[in-house]
Amino acid sequence: MNISMTGEIRILSVTASAAPDNNTLTLKGSSPQSVDPILWTGQARFVPDEGAVVSVSGKNLIITNASTVDMFFDAETSYRYASEAAWEAEMQRKIDVAFALGYDAVKSAAIVDITALLGRVTLDLGTSPNGWAALPTDQRLAIARNTSEDVQLSTLVFNFGRHLLAASSRPSNDGTVALPANLQGIWNNSTSAPFGGKYTININIEMNYWPAGPTNMIETELPLFDLISVATPRGQSAAERMYGCPGTVFHHNLDLWGDPAPTDNFTQSTMWPFGSAWLAWHAIDHYRFTLDKTFLQEVAYPFLSEVTSFYECYAFENEGHNVTGPSLSPENRFMVPLNERVPGVSESVDIAPAMDGQLMTEIFQGFLEAASMLGIPDSDPAVAAARTFLPTIKPQQIGSLGQILEWRVEYTELVTGQKHLSPLWALMPGRAFSPLINSTLFDAAEVLLDRRVSHGSGSTGWSRTWLIAQYARAFRGADAWTQLGQWFAVFPPPFSLYNTNTGSTDVFQIDGNFGFVSGITEMLLQSHAGVVHLLPALPADDVPTGSVTGLLARGNFEVDIVWDDGALLSANVKSVSGGSLALRVGDGTKDMFVDGVAYTVPLATTMGMTYVVTTA
Structure with a gap:
């Protein structure tokens, strides 16, 4: 057996070593950036069975007379450690611990660990017909292109999605920053990851964590708050330097270092200072699931305070209400009306998009809820300011078709079937459009939802799974199941259960897998409207038992x-x-x-x- 290590990465060195109980290949490498690259070291230790002979040939290990070989691997980087000596010491420590335990013990510990999370939920959607559940995955997917009757395949994708979350987003146990799952989870194999490996926060990273609470894996969400803690100081700087405001602000992207600034391309997403609001909603919702007062006091309340103080400054009065701008409705565009200066041109930036108002309303309500739970009095200046500001937010508007109005006036949309369901945020994941809370706004949301779908929304896998959850929130289980079937018809590649944007192998986006889990869960249980709602959107004809x-x-x-x-x-x-x-x-x-x-x-x-x- 001739063993070497390489990859599509900038390798600085490869070293092979053969010694009793320490047969290793060690790689040192760098990310491809010319300025401030991430440096790293990875090592594999090989343990052949008794009687094997190990030798070195250049940069390779040669193992002979072995019937089994165990391999223990770890890599550490300069992201977490200040010196090469520090990250290599940590790498060596982890490999030594695993080696001392041995393969069987490591495997058993991993099974116990993952089962502790995944075993909290079991799902049974019934039995598939025609023995389909016994077929290989590729054959089942081929069948699922045309029918959603393989209910056990839907159960499998649900379980697979929860596995992906447990595997890609775990809190650290040593006090270091844990990184949340990005759009490839931990399964990116490229030196230039799709979307730069960043965290897109105008839907994608949030969708990643929709299953965390409802499917009883709430601790998998904690790395998201680690990222927020990294980004908040930089968001404070951006708030002051860009807007002259206190508090903190994130736009539509964050990276490992918490860079919150607008990106310099793709106008219909970049100038949107509401990523921080959406993440603040995750903070208060995390508390609603756990009722963890320590988390509320140390994490959620301080972040909500920072975010609300920014919007109290950023918003301005227009036609009697507080509105926002410049901002946009991710990632849609509208046609400039004939009476404007550049008629017929498509634009994205305006003031007072509906989604901004929905998010502001939710986080101000959440801030006041947190203050109440912590016993902070109304006389507190921050609480008093929030209570004064909340009723001044511009209410949601209804257009000529009876639909939620996406912008401040009834512009013509450039893409009526836009894959982003931004103006429907308050239906899912929010709550203000719930039929149990406001039937008038729900009716208008339903009109816009059906209009989006009839014009082609759901053109990517993640968008299609968002639609599953949207229809579940509308208590339309049959329509939710139809959207699930349409995800199977297009978006998993022919040979795996991963979500993609087109159904081919070009871009794997994990948010669609997590959206699938969320969609099924929302059919069976909802609790956002203040009530534990059992079977709110059960697709009874498709999953009767x-x-x-x-x-x-x-x-x-x-x-x-x-x-x-x-x-x-x-x-x-x-x-x-x-x-x-x-x-x-x-x-x-x-x-x-x-x-x-x-x-x-x-x-x-x-x-x-x-x-x-x-x-x-």
């Missing part, structure tokens, strides 16, 4: 659901934190019973107790 265990609802309730013949059979709701439990089943028309007693009003629950929900 099934079960799910271990989902997490806001308020820290763990939920198991069993359904049959398209309706709830029973549900177990465990109160992890002991709070008020509001319930709804399906369309809300059936009488409910909790532990055999008719349910009429929200219940005061006991921490650790499980409550059985049935219907008449």
Whole structure:
């Protein structure tokens, strides 16, 4: 066996060494940047079985008389460590620990570790017909191009997506910054990653974390807040230097070093100072799932305070309301009206796009909610300012078709079927357009959603899976399942379950995989509207029988659901934190019973107790 190591990377050196219990190949390399590149060292240690002979030939290891060879590999970089000696010491430590344990122990520990996360949720959507579940993946995908009846394949993609999140986004256990999953998770194989390997924060990184709370993997979201902590000081500088404002601001991209500035290309995304608002929503929503007061006090509240103080400065009065600008509606464009200076030209930058108002409303509400939970009084200057500002935000507008108006006036869209569902943020992932909260805005959101879809929205895999969740939030389970089928029809490549932009192998985008998980979850359980809603959008004709265990609802309730013949059979709701439990089943028309007693009003629950929900 002749072993060498190379790659499409800037290799500075390769060294082979043969010694008792220390047969290694060591690579040193650099990222391709000419200025401030990331330097790294990677080492593989090979352990052949007894009787093997190991020797060195130049930069190669030669292993003979071996029937098995174990390999232990680690790489460390200058991103986390100040010196080559420091990162190589850490690399050596990790390899030594793994070597001392041995392959079997390392494998067993990895299985225990991943099962602790993945085993929290089990999903059963029924049995696929015609023995399809026994076929190889490529054959099943070929069938799924034309039908969504392989329900076990949907279950597999759900499980696969949760595995991807557990594998690509884990909090550190040594106090160092943990990096969140980017658009390739950890599976990029290029020296020039798609989109520069950055974190696009006008939908993509947020979609990555939609499954974290609902599928009971909430700690996988913690690396996102590590990135926020890195970016916040630079966002403070950008807020002051660009806008003369306090607080912090991120635009539509962040990188490893938290650079929050607008990018210098693609106008319809760059001038959008609301990435920080969307991430602030993740912070307060993380608390809603966990009820972790320490997280709220140390992470969510300080960040919300920084972000809201920026918008109190950045917003300005227009026609009696506070609006934003310059800004845009990611990533759509409109046609300049005939009465303007450059009629007929497509533009993206304006003032008061609908999404800005939706985000501002949510984060100001979230800030005040956090202050209340922490016992911070209304007399606090920041709380008082937020409470004064919130009602001044421009309300959402409805256009001539009955649709949510995307911009401040009814411009003609350049792309009616735009893949970004930006003006529908408040339907999913937000809450203001929920039919349980505001039926008027929901009706308008539904008009815009159907209009988007009828004109071709969902043209990328991630956009298509966003549509699954949007229709689930609209309580339209059949339409959500149709969108799921259309994802299978186009976007997984012929040989794997990865999400792509076109269905070929050109660009793998992991957000579509996470969006798929989120879409299925939203069909089975929702909690954003202040109620634990069981089977809100069950596609009863397509998945008439099934079960799910271990989902997490806001308020820290763990939920198991069993359904049959398209309706709830029973549900177990465990109160992890002991709070008020509001319930709804399906369309809300059936009488409910909790532990055999008719349910009429929200219940005061006991921490650790499980409550059985049935219907008449």
